[in-house]
Structures are given as C-alpha cells and as structure tokens.
Amino acid sequence: MFSDRLRHLRKLRGLSQESLGKIVNTTKATISNYENEYSSPSNSMLVDLAKALNTTTDYLLGNVDSYERIKEKDFDPLVEINKLIKEYGITDSGFFDIDKWKAMGPEEIAQLENYFQFLSEQAKKKNLDK
Template sequence: MLRERLKQRRKELKLTQEELAAKLHTTKATISNYESGYSNPPNKTLKELAKHLDTSTDYLLGVSTYSPSTGDMSVKEEPAFYEAISDPELKRWYKELPKSDEEDLRKLRKMWDIIKNEEK
C-alpha cells in the first residue's frame, strides 16, 4: 500500500522523485526503492514523507483512505468506532470533521496535543 500511495501522492503534487528526495535530503534511488517496494522508510522518514506530501502517515500506510486530493476520509476501523460512540453530538462532530479546512484541522491537532500533554 505504501509504495502505491507514495507514488500517487508525489504525482498529484507534480513532484519528481529527485525533487522529493531533495526535500528529504536523500537520493532519487531511495525514493525509487520506496515506490517500488524494495525497501520501506524508517518511521522518522515516513513522518517526513507525509509532511512533504501534505498527507498523513495513516494515509500512506493504508490505515486511512483520507486523500488530500479528494478530501474524502474513511478509517478502516470506522464502523466499530461509530458503534463505540454513544454521544450523538460526538458522532455528528466526527462526521463533519472531514469537511473542515486544513487550518482548522491543524488547530484541532494542537488542542488535542495540549490536552494529551496535560494528562501526563
């Protein structure tokens, strides 16, 4: 899954392997190896790939079907998640989340990080 999504997203952004490699301070051969499935990026590199491809690691790994190009979001565990949510307002909020713009999602992520750090 990673190799297909990596290549697809790179092409959607009209980046060559060389251009993506330069952003990651690596070589075209390394990007080619990731896209061919010959090798997999370490976690740190995977995070950088997601950042430079303006997507998530979940999307690249196939956990999520969220695609920045379409704005569609679906998580494989979604049916179980919906069943686990008992609060109708939370369900409504979750369903509306994919329609949010990037800036709002970044703000939400920052708030979530603050909440999680307060628990420690």
C-alpha cells in the same frame, strides 16, 4: 499499498522522485526504492514524507482511505516556502519580507509554487535557446 500511495501523491503534487528526495533529505534512488517496494522508510522518514506530500502517515500506510490535507491551523507558510526554495534551488532569499510571507495561506503557497515552476521552466527554455 505504501508504494502505490507514495507514487500517487508524489505525482499528484507534481513532484519528481528527485525533488521529493531533496525535500526530505534523501536521494532519488531511495524514493524509487520505496515506490518499487525494494525498501521501506524509517518512522522518521515516513513522517517527513507525509509532511512533504501534505498528507498523513495513516494514509500512506493504508490505515485510512482518503488523504487529508494539513489543517489550516497546522499550516506553516514559512515551512512551505522553504520547501519551495529548496526544491527550485533558489539561493538568494534576501528579497523576502518574512512578515508578508507569514500571512500566506495554502492557496497563496500553491500560487507561489506555480510561479516558481514557471520561472524554472523559463530559465530552462532560455538556457536551451543559447
């Protein structure tokens, strides 16, 4: 059950095994092992995976049937932005105005992720054209 739910949510969130691995500080192979039931995560890794996938450990473990998104009061935009920065390999974050970023909600973070994904795809196309 864990492996299926992990794979489902990873894909639902638009993450590759490699990008999820980066978010939780592990490898693509480790995520693959979890999804193929070759190994199980430690308790701390389970918590990290749940946070990265915006769900609960109870959902991943099969204790509840619907995944819950992080409640607005628990949402930390800076944590979410830092995940995106790591996932998309953005190294120069000096242009960020932290006070403005703190005011973002889940919808704005989703828009920011879409923008990062767009920029990443444009960079890939540009490199292919060369």
